[in-house]
Amino acid sequence: MEREPDWAEVDGYLVSTLVGEDPVLDAALAANFEAGLPPIDVAPNQGKLLNLLARMCLARNVLEIGTLGGYSTIWLARAVGPSGQVITLEFDPTHADVARANIERAGLADRVDIRVGAALDSLPSIAKEELGPFDLVFIDADKENNTEYVRWALALSHPGTVVIVDNVVRGGHVSNPDIDDERVKASRAVLEMIAAEPKLDGTAIQTVGSKGWDGFAVAVVNE
Numbered sequence: 643m644e645r646e647p648d649w650a651e652v653d654g655y656l657v658s659t660l661v662g663e664d665p666v667l668d669a670a671l672a673a674n675f676e677a678g679l680p681p682i683d684v685a686p687n688q689g690k691l692l693n694l695l696a697r698m699c700l701a702r703n704v705l706e707i708g709t710l711g712g713y714s715t716i717w718l719a720r721a722v723g724p725s726g727q728v729i730t731l732e733f734d735p736t737h738a739d740v741a742r743a744n745i746e747r748a749g750l751a752d753r754v755d756i757r758v759g760a761a762l763d764s765l766p767s768i769a770k771e772e773l774g775p776f777d778l779v780f781i782d783a784d785k786e787n788n789t790e791y792v793r794w795a796l797a798l799s800h801p802g803t804v805v806i807v808d809n810v811v812r813g814g815h816v817s818n819p820d821i822d823d824e825r826v827k828a829s830r831a832v833l834e835m836i837a838a839e840p841k842l843d844g845t846a847i848q849t850v851g852s853k854g855w856d857g858f859a860v861a862v863v864n865e
């Protein structure tokens with residue numbers, strides 16, 4: 643029978659076909675809900691894309707800015723293998739506690755380092771401790787600081803490092819130059835910064851699905 647196509651239903655189909663059952667990730671989402679965390683984790687098919695991108699660049703050292711309950715962290719930590727590491731930065735200690743339990747349950751605690759505090763405070767320590775360069779950086783925290791986060795990603799990169807910035811489309815408002823929303827302005831600023839930065843080459847992709855209309859930017863650090 644003919645029926646109106648539906649974004650969320652297509653996501654359901656894609657996820658059940660290509661991502662599949664994942665009790666560990668389901669348990670993480672259930673724990674996030676139980677703890678009252680906002681349901682702003684990446685969608686399952688975007689989580690898997692993060693995992694695939696990390697594997698495509700043979701990432702062993704990953705930096706994530708914005709942990710929430712560790713849903714995206716688990717996807718990334720699975721990609722780096724047993725000798726790999728994910729450092730993930732989270733401002734809210736409650737979110738970090740939920741993430742710690744989820745990552746422990748996933749059997750990935752030995753390869754994930756959660757740093758609690760404002761990312762712009764943690765990043766200088768990470769540089770000082772010489773924990774870089776990172777092979778992949780996933781930026782998904784307070785959108786207002788995205789330009790600063792991309793600067794830090796560059797500072798902690800090597801040629802070939804992949805930088806991903808989540809939520810740059812924001813229901814389509816990104817293309818409005820007169821927008822009054824600070825987070826949309828920040829999306830425009832980070833995209834324009836990536837475009838103007840000779841050390842980076844990037845693009846952005848709109849997404850629709852279970853999380854509504856948004857999108858992400860992907861960039862690579864040039865040789």
Ligand code: SAH
Nearest residue numbers: 683684708710713714732733760761783784
């Ligand atoms: N990457 C997660 C979702 C992150 S949501 C996933 O897909 O599963 C954004 C997170 O960034 C929230 O947990 C929020 O507390 C955190 N955050 C906000 N401001 C921050 C800051 N200044 N430094 C570090 N984390 C921050």
Ligand code: DHB
Nearest residue numbers: 682683684782783808809
């Ligand atoms: C929001 C943040 C996110 O990282 C996301 O993926 C979706 C929404 C938000 O703050 O509204």
Ligand code: MG
Nearest residue numbers: 682782808809
């Ligand atoms: Mg996000």
